[in-house]
Amino acid sequence: MSVEITSGEWLRVLLPGTITTAAAAAQVSRLSAIDWEKPLDLDLADVTQADMAGLTTLLSVLNERSATGGETRISMPRDHAVAELLLESAFPSAAAMVSRPQFRSLIWGADVVPIHDRVRLLRPSPSRPSSTAYQRLRDERFFGFVTYSFQAEPQIASVVATERSRWRGPLVLSFLDSALAHDGAEVPRVVIHELLANAVLHPGGDVVTISSWVTPTGSGRAELTISVWDNGDSMIRALRAAPQSLRVADADVDDTFAVEASGWHPRLAKYPANWTPDAAAADEELLLAALFPGISHRPADRRAFPQGYGLHALYRCVVDLFGGSLEIRTGCQQLTLAGTRLHRRRGTRKYRAHLARLTGRPLHGNLLTVRLPLRHAQ
Numbered sequence: 001m002s003v004e005i006t007s008g009e010w011l012r013v014l015l016p017g018t019i020t021t022a023a024a025a026a027q028v029s030r031l032s033a034i035d036w037e038k039p040l041d042l043d044l045a046d047v048t049q050a051d052m053a054g055l056t057t058l059l060s061v062l063n064e065r066s067a068t069g070g071e072t073r074i075s076m077p078r079d080h081a082v083a084e085l086l087l088e089s090a091f092p093s094a095a096a097m098v099s100r101p102q103f104r105s106l107i108w109g110a111d112v113v114p115i116h117d118r119v120r121l122l123r124p125s126p127s128r129p130s131s132t133a134y135q136r137l138r139d140e141r142f143f144g145f146v147t148y149s150f151q152a153e154p155q156i157a158s159v160v161a162t163e164r165s166r167w168r169g170p171l172v173l174s175f176l177d178s179a180l181a182h183d184g185a186e187v188p189r190v191v192i193h194e195l196l197a198n199a200v201l202h203p204g205g206d207v208v209t210i211s212s213w214v215t216p217t218g219s220g221r222a223e224l225t226i227s228v229w230d231n232g233d234s235m236i237r238a239l240r241a242a243p244q245s246l247r248v249a250d251a252d253v254d255d256t257f258a259v260e261a262s263g264w265h266p267r268l269a270k271y272p273a274n275w276t277p278d279a280a281a282a283d284e285e286l287l288l289a290a291l292f293p294g295i296s297h298r299p300a301d302r303r304a305f306p307q308g309y310g311l312h313a314l315y316r317c318v319v320d321l322f323g324g325s326l327e328i329r330t331g332c333q334q335l336t337l338a339g340t341r342l343h344r345r346r347g348t349r350k351y352r353a354h355l356a357r358l359t360g361r362p363l364h365g366n367l368l369t370v371r372l373p374l375r376h377a378q
Helices: 021-029 052-067 080-088 091-102 115-121 133-139 153-166 170-179 186-199 235-240 283-289 311-321
Strands: 002-005 011-014 040-043 072-075 103-108 111-114 144-149 207-216 222-230 256-262 270-272 325-331 333-339 350-357 363-373
Touching (some): 021 052, 021 363, 052 072, 052 222, 170 186, 311 333
Antiparallel strands (some): 325 333
């Protein structure tokens, strides 16, 4: 990591050429406690590739620092394509919303441009009409960052309903139906609903950001990436602090999870979905158990609105139906869930769960990322 003091006593953190969740978190986690107290310049000058989940990790940094009055600014990439991506995806607006008044400005080349002025400089839509649903959605700025703040229960319900409705538009469904391997309506019905219903009910949270983008992969096939981040307590901490048994309902499924561990030692090679964490459970085990049906930090008879079927419904839809993956990053733990080579949608379902214990500064809040493979994106 390159760190240096710039004019005005800003501590410059030079981020790597490719921004992913792991890369962004690794750079920030190396800051000392003394460094963290200084005004930070997150410098994206050398970035040539950026993943939505990685950019969302930077939003979590902005929100965490703003809560204690820490000033942060972002130096934009020199790479024109990446700079265009940030503007088209409304990243500046999201940065301003999650950090409230503490995010002062963007650095664009040699100029400092106030955030409210920079947001107005978005690339104009093409003058000629687009021929495909995907291109029209790009023109209409559907993909990118959308941020919600909430306080009371009616606002919580509105966040879930509003975003689900946004994904149920005719043009969106037309794109999803043509690009995904199965019914596109399952994305708003299950994926969006469960991601948001999970995020807005984490204790202490009042901000949630959802981002979406179509990106190429190493195999040459594109994928739809959907990330949701909230600034509530870590889901691990919430489960650890629950005053009652975490098993609030029986698990009537026989899903099994083969654990690939990194940085810790699991007690089991495979965890069944009916496994219940005890007081000695590792943080990684609690994170895995958060997927299981019937596991909750909220008592069964006091679960707040909005109701969902839980992360169990989410991973089954993402992995079983669409052949995708689910990633969860919170605190110093990261879970990546995918199907096995001989994955079956009937009978006993087996999943691969890579669970890593990471070093450095814990991620603030909870970040869930869904990756859905596309047959095509055009």
